Each structure stands twice: as structure tokens, then as C-alpha cells.
Amino acid sequence: MLILFGVSFRTAPVAVRKTLTFSSAEIADLLEQAGTALPGTEALVLSTCNRTEFYLAAESPGPWHDLLKRVRPTAPATPEDCSFYERGGSEAFRHLARVACGLESAILGDRQLLTQLREAVALSQSHGTLGGELGPATAAALQLGRAARVETAIAAGSAGIGSAVAATLPPEARRVAVLGAGEAARSVARHLVKRGILALTFCNRTGDRAARLAADHGGAAAAWADLRSVLESVDAVAVTTSAPQPVLDAATLSRVAGRRGARGHGPLIVIDAGFPPQVASSPVDGVRVVPLDSLRQGEDQAMAARQAAVPAVEVMVDEAVACWERRRSQLRLSATIRRLHQSADGVTRELAGELAALGVGADDAERIVRRPLRRLLHELVTELRDVDVSAA
Numbered sequence: 001m002l003i004l005f006g007v008s009f010r011t012a013p014v015a016v017r018k019t020l021t022f023s024s025a026e027i028a029d030l031l032e033q034a035g036t037a038l039p040g041t042e043a044l045v046l047s048t049c050n051r052t053e054f055y056l057a058a059e060s061p062g063p064w065h066d067l068l069k070r071v072r073p074t075a076p077a078t079p080e081d082c083s084f085y086e087r088g089g090s091e092a093f094r095h096l097a098r099v100a101c102g103l104e105s106a107i108l109g110d111r112q113l114l115t116q117l118r119e120a121v122a123l124s125q126s127h128g129t130l131g132g133e134l135g136p137a138t139a140a141a142l143q144l145g146r147a148a149r150v151e152t153a154i155a156a157g158s159a160g161i162g163s164a165v166a167a168t169l170p171p172e173a174r175r176v177a178v179l180g181a182g183e184a185a186r187s188v189a190r191h192l193v194k195r196g197i198l199a200l201t202f203c204n205r206t207g208d209r210a211a212r213l214a215a216d217h218g219g220a221a222a223a224w225a226d227l228r229s230v231l232e233s234v235d236a237v238a239v240t241t242s243a244p245q246p247v248l249d250a251a252t253l254s255r256v257a258g259r260r261g262a263r264g265h266g267p268l269i270v271i272d273a274g275f276p277p278q279v280a281s282s283p284v285d286g287v288r289v290v291p292l293d294s295l296r297q298g299e300d301q302a303m304a305a306r307q308a309a310v311p312a313v314e315v316m317v318d319e320a321v322a323c324w325e326r327r328r329s330q331l332r333l334s335a336t337i338r339r340l341h342q343s344a345d346g347v348t349r350e351l352a353g354e355l356a357a358l359g360v361g362a363d364d365a366e367r368i369v370r371r372p373l374r375r376l377l378h379e380l381v382t383e384l385r386d387v388d389v390s391a392a
Contacts (some may be wrong), residue, residue, distance in 0.1 A: 003063050004092040004132055005084045006046075006053030009106050012083060014293060018276040019075035020068075021048040024123060030071060031127040032101045038063050042122040042134040046099070048116050049275030049292060050106045055096060057133030062087065073253045079347060084278060093137055093324050097317045102154055106293075109154040109306045112183070114145045133296040137324065146318045151316075152309040157302020163237050164189030164295040165271050166195045173269055175199040178219075179247065180240035181209035184273060189217045203227055207369030231256045236269035250280040257286030271295070304323075344377050 007017055022030065027045045034043050042057035043064070056064060057138030068075070087095050095104070102109035121138045124130045130138065149155040157163075165188045169176070176197055180181050181204040183340055189200060204210035207223055214221040222230050229249075231237060241247050247269065260268060271277040271290045279289050348369050356366035 001057070001059065001090055002086050002092045002137060003056040003058055003061050003086070004053060005086040006051060007084060008051035008053070008104070008294065010104075011085055013273075014277060014291070017050070017052065019072060019260050020047075020052040021049075021276060022052065024119070027120075027123055028127060030067075031129050033071065033125065034064070034067060035127065035129065037067055041129075042124075042131045044120055044134055044138060046117060046120045047112065051099075051104075053099070055092070055134060055138075057131060084279075090321055090325055093141075094317065096137060096141045096320045097144050100141040101148040101313050102145070102319060103310065103313060103317070105227055107160055108303065109149070109156070109309075110160055111149070111155050112160060114142070114149070117145070118142060136327070140320060140324060145318060148313045148316055152312045153305040154309040154313050156305040156309070160187055161240075161273055161295070162189075162191035163302070165273055166191035166197075168271060168290055168295055169195075169197075169236055169269065173197075175201075175234040175236075177201045177203060177230050177234045177237040178220075178240065179203050179237060179278075180212070180242075180274065181206065182240065182242070183215055184214060184240040185238075186216075188240055188273065189213060189219070192238075193217050193368045199234075201230055203230055228252065228256055231268060232259045232263070232265070234268075235266070236271065238271045239274050241274045241278050242276070243274075243278060244276070246278050246280050247274075248279045250284055253280060253284040253287045257284055261286055275361045340377060340380065345374050348373055 005148045007020060009017070022045060027047060030045060031043060034041060038058070040225040041063070044055040046053045046055070052389065054061070054064060054068075058064070072340045098104045100114060102111075102113055105113050117138075121130065121142065124134070124138075161184050169192075174197060176192055176199065178188055178192075178200060181202065185204075189202070191238070192200060198218060200214070200217060201222050202210040202213045202217075202219055203224060203226070204213075207221065213219070237248075238246065253268075253270070256268060260266075261304070268287050270279055270287055272292055273295065275292060277291065278292075281289075283289075348366065351369040352362070352365040356362050360368070
């Protein structure tokens with residue numbers, strides 16, 4: 001049976017989600033352990049800044065809860081100590097379809113989510129944990145996600161992490177630093193330039209990546225060692241890194257705020273767009289931190305178009321779920337028919353053997369038994385298929 005359990009921004013605070021976040025390498029290790037500890041269980045792990053979800057083809061999620069508890073002993077990794085949501089069968093597929101379409105995203109219609117799901121599928125494929133249940137389900141969800149974005153306005157405009165950061169910055173913020181050099185940093189830079197902010201400084205531990213971003217967006221690159229001086233000179237900083245520990249701790253921010261105050265600069269605006277949280281949570285005078293969960297959803301016009309597209313996407317999801325249910329029904333019917341044929345073959349051999357023992361030739365005995373059984377079996381199978389079609 002298809003099973004889903006997980007946590008998301010709708011059900012768990014950042015502190016809980018952080019304990020259950022997995023990098024690609026950690027997911028790979030988890031899938032390898034599952035292959036050894038839970039042979040035959042299909043599994044896919046989708047872990048983003050806003051959700052961690054486990055999709056399984058199994059009898060129950062219990063063994064996976066046990067595995068998670070061993071892998072993350074300090075995390076709230078079982079239903080008893082964490083508010084996991086859990087779905088089974090058609091409802092699990094419905095949730096997967098809604099995730100693929102962007103209906104469950106923090107930013108409605110988020111484009112990045114479909115890419116993240118595709119990468120999760122590829123990782124499971126490479127570790128052999130996609131089979132006859134999860135493989136078709138994820139393929140159908142990905143196809144639906146692409147169709148929803150092509151056929152509706154669910155991903156209209158530029159409502160994503162980049163536009164959310166750009167929309168959150170106050171108008172007076174004209175000099176902005178971007179920490180990090182991944183896709184999130186590129187999205188932030190693109191939207192800042194679009195908004196008219198040209199005084200951009202890119203800072204990353206890998207200097208050449210920061211230099212490439214600077215070249216692409218007309219900004220400047222700074223060495224990671226110069227981060228403190230960068231923060232002393234800008235109006236705001238967007239942090240898009242994904243380090244295991246905060247890259248801006250309270251001590252660093254306090255020193256920066258002190259130097260800024262001595263120079264007569266205003267408060268530093270820090271937008272924490274990374275995950276897990278990349279900025280110290282303790283308040284610092286002269287620094288205003290905007291956490292990931294507080295980011296605005298982006299451009300109002302784009303969001304209005306996306307909201308208007310929701311009913312059409314919901315219809316597409318309903319149709320996909322109905323199609324998935326028909327496929328499951330047909331698979332169950334095919335399995336039942338195979339068992340009937342196998343049983344009929346067994347009965348034929350048994351009765352033919354009894355007739356042969358009474359002196360009937362072996363070929364004649366099998367023909368005498370097989371003919372009426374085949375006729376009866378044909379009638380039963382035809383009736384089963386008619387019932388299945390009418391039910392679908």
C-alpha cells in the first residue's frame with residue numbers, strides 16, 4: 001500500500017523541521033540502510049526547507065519510524081513525539097499530486113518544488129527503492145505537476161524565494177549583500193536586479209562561485225573572510241546558505257551592529273532565506289532579522305493569478321487521483337484473474353488425474369475436464385471485468 005508521513009511548515013515549527021531535514025547524501029545513506037533493514041520496502045524521501053516527507057510502499061510505516069529513531073535519535077521521529085501527518089492509499093497519492101502541483105507549498109505554485117521532487121525520485125531510482133507502486137505514482141505526480149504549470153496559471157509570474165526576498169526589503173534598502181551561491185542566491189539576485197537594486201555584493205565560501213554570480217548580475221564579489229566588513233557597509237543582507245550551523249551568530253552580528261552604529265549607519269536588515277536557520281535567533285540591537293517563515297509571498301499580482309488557478313488545478317488533481325484509482329483497481333483485477341487461472345489449472349490436473357486412475361486416457365481426461373472449466377472461467381472473468389469497468 002502507498003503510505004505517506006511527514007512534517008511541513010503547516011504542522012511543525014522550524015525547530016522541529018530542522019531535526020528532520022536530510023541532505024542528498026543523508027537521504028542516500030538512509031535509503032541504503034532501509035535497503036538492508038527493510039528489504040522489499042519502496043521508499044522516497046522529499047526533504048526541503050519547508051517539509052520532510054517519506055513516501056513508502058509498505059504494509060505500515062512502523063518499521064520506518066523505528067529506522068528514523070535510530071538514524072536521528074534526538075529528533076521527534078515517531079508519531080508519539082511528533083505531530084506527523086499520515087496518509088494511506090488514494091489520500092497519500094492525492095497529497096503527492098498536490099505537492100507536485102505546488103498546492104502544498106509555502107509559496108503557492110512554487111516552481112522549485114517540482115525540481116526537488118524530480119531530484120528525490122532520481123535519488124530513489126539510483127538506490128533501487130522505486131518499484132511497482134512508488135514508480136508509477138511519482139511518475140504520474142511529476143507529469144501532473146508539469147501539466148498544471150503549462151495549462152494553468154498556478155506558477156504565473158515570479159512568486160518564489162527570490163521575489164519574496166525582494167518584496168520583503170524596504171524601499172530604503174539599496175545596498176544588498178547576498179550570502180551563498182546556489183539556486184536560491186541566483187533567484188534572489190535576479191529579483192533584486194529586477195527591482196532596480198544594482199549595488200549587490202556576493203559572498204560565498206567558494207569564491208569563484210560568488211564571482212560568477214557577480215559577473216552574471218553586475219555586482220561585486222567579496223571573500224568570505226571579508227564578510228564582517230561587507231555587513232558593515234550594506235543596508236541589508238539576504239542569507240541563502242544551508243550550513244548545518246548559523247553562518248551569522250550573535251557575536252558577529254553584535255560586532256557588526258556596533259561598528260555600524262559608530263559610523264552612523266542604520267539598523268542592518270537580515271533576511272534569513274536559508275534552511276536550517278542561518279542566523280542567530282537571539283535578538284541583537286541594531287539588527288532586524290526576518291526569518292524564513294515570515295517572508296512575504298511575493299508579487300501580489302502573480303499571487304492573485306495563482307490563487308485564481310487553484311480550482312482548475314484541484315480538478316486536475318481529482319482526475320489524476322481517479323485515474324490512479326482505476327489503475328490500482330485494474331492491477332488488483334489482473335492479479336485476481338491470474339490467481340483464478342492458476343487455481344483452474346490446479347483443479348484440471350487434479351480431476352484429470354482422478355479420471356486417468358479410472359482408466360480414461362490422459363489426453364482425453366484433461367480435455368474432458370479443461371473444456372467446462374475454461375467455459376466457466378471465461379464467464380467469471382467476463383463478469384469481473386464488467387463489474388470493474390462499471391465501478392470505475
